[in-house]
Amino acid sequence: MKIAILGGGGFLGRKISALLARDGKLDGVSVTGLTLFDVAPPPVPEGAAFPISAIGGDVVALPAAAIPADTDVVFHFAAVVSAQAEADYDLGRRVNLRGTDAVIDACRALRKPPRVVFTSSVASFSGGQDAILPDAARQIPANSYGAQKAMAEILLADASRRGFLDAVCVRLPTVTVRPGRPNRAASGFFSGIIREPLLGLEAELPVGDDFAVWICSPRRAMDWLLHAAILDSALMGLDRSVTPPGISVTIAQILAALETVKPGASKLVKRVEDKAIADIVGTWPAGFDPLRGHRFGFGRHESLVELVRAFVADDLEATRADRGL
Numbered sequence: 002m003k004i005a006i007l008g009g010g011g012f013l014g015r016k017i018s019a020l021l022a023r024d025g026k027l028d029g030v031s032v033t034g035l036t037l038f039d040v041a042p043p044p045v046p047e048g049a050a051f052p053i054s055a056i057g058g059d060v061v062a063l064p065a066a067a068i069p070a071d072t073d074v075v076f077h078f079a080a081v082v083s084a085q086a087e088a089d090y091d092l093g094r095r096v097n098l099r100g101t102d103a104v105i106d107a108c109r110a111l112r113k114p115p116r117v118v119f120t121s122s123v124a125s126f127s128g129g130q131d132a133i134l135p136d137a138a139r140q141i142p143a144n145s146y147g148a149q150k151a152m153a154e155i156l157l158a159d160a161s162r163r164g165f166l167d168a169v170c171v172r173l174p175t176v177t178v179r180p181g182r183p184n185r186a187a188s189g190f191f192s193g194i195i196r197e198p199l200l201g202l203e204a205e206l207p208v209g210d211d212f213a214v215w216i217c218s219p220r221r222a223m224d225w226l227l228h229a230a231i232l233d234s235a236l237m238g239l240d241r242s243v244t245p246p247g248i249s250v251t252i253a254q255i256l257a258a259l260e261t262v263k264p265g266a267s268k269l270v271k272r273v274e275d276k277a278i279a280d281i282v283g284t285w286p287a288g289f290d291p292l293r294g295h296r297f298g299f300g301r302h303e304s305l306v307e308l309v310r311a312f313v314a315d316d317l318e319a320t321r322a323d324r325g326l
């Protein structure tokens with residue numbers, strides 16, 4: 002099986018390439034080649050028993066080598082994330098919409114339509130704190146990033162119907178805890194209030210303790226994205242998008258889990274007003290009722306305490322080293 006990861010140098014791209022290099026298989030089938038693509042050639046994970054090529058470039062002007070002719074699975078993660086896409090409309094629309102268009106054209110040119118696993122987002126919905134949305138809820142985005150993700154989902158569903166490719170769009174919750182440095186996602190503070198105190202650093206919190214958010218761990222995100230690569234898409238019908246079963250948690254519950262793992266750590270979380278961020282995340286629904294996600298076999302989520310412990314086990318030391326702490 003040949004795999005390409007667009008956005009392979011980012012958080013989720015690096016995690017999935019490391020897992021593929023470690024396991025060497027997807028659904029019991031040996032991986033025979035991996036192509037990583039990002040604005041700069043992504044780091045190549047160690048230990049793979051198959052060839053890996055790393056290519057730099059712009060997803061909007063996608064070089065043919067980014068998706069080699071016999072590719073079976075394309076993970077399309079390349080994106081400009083939420084707060085940045087809101088701050089820079091031209092950049093967000095260019096990468097998130099025209100980039101997806103370029104991926105569709107590249108797949109059309111292949112002999113065999115590949116599975117395309119696309120990362121959509123909870124940010125393509127609105128409804129705010131009172132909303133627990135069913136699968137049939139309409140996407141009414143309240144930010145440009147969410148609008149671009151919703152449009153990309155429709156383009157990919159239509160390209161699937163036409164047989165150019167075979168898409169599964171996973172509407173990821175906010176993936177928490179994000180390792181490394183803070184990024185330009187509006188949701189970055191949900192990770193920051195766990196990661197920074199575990200590093201002994203202060204973190205800023207721009208929403209109240211009763212604010213509810215739909216999240217998932219990096220471990221679960223990896224399971225789901227790999228599952229999306231092998232799922233029987235005939236089950237999905239014309240609707241190629243799925244909300245996997247994340248968890249709806251409040252800030253108070255996140256801080257309590259942090260205290261369980263590291264007593265005293267939550268004292269490092271400082272309440273700081275940030276209207277721009279609070280306005281973006283305040284429109285996102287507090288949760289979903291992901292019946293299709295369950296039906297299609299996306300695995301259930303673990304507890305919040307397990308999520309915090311997994312960050313300590315998987316990413317804390319690497320984050321410390323990466324940031325020279």
Ligand SMILES: NC(=O)c1ccc[n+]([C@@H]2O[C@H](COP(=O)([O-])OP(=O)(O)OC[C@H]3O[C@@H](n4cnc5c(N)ncnc54)[C@H](O)[C@@H]3O)[C@@H](O)[C@H]2O)c1
Pocket residue numbers: 007008009010011012013014038039040058059060061077078079080081082096100120121122123172173174175176177184188
């Ligand atoms: N992390 C989350 O919480 C979350 C939640 C929902 C959806 N998503 C989506 O999942 C995907 C991966 O997220 P992530 O957290 O790894 O983000 P990330 O920012 O770490 O990775 C995205 C990558 O895309 C690359 N990229 C940006 N513009 C590009 C261009 N013009 N050409 C080529 N590459 C380009 C970036 O360099 C970056 O490495 C994204 O599509 C994101 O929108 C993430």
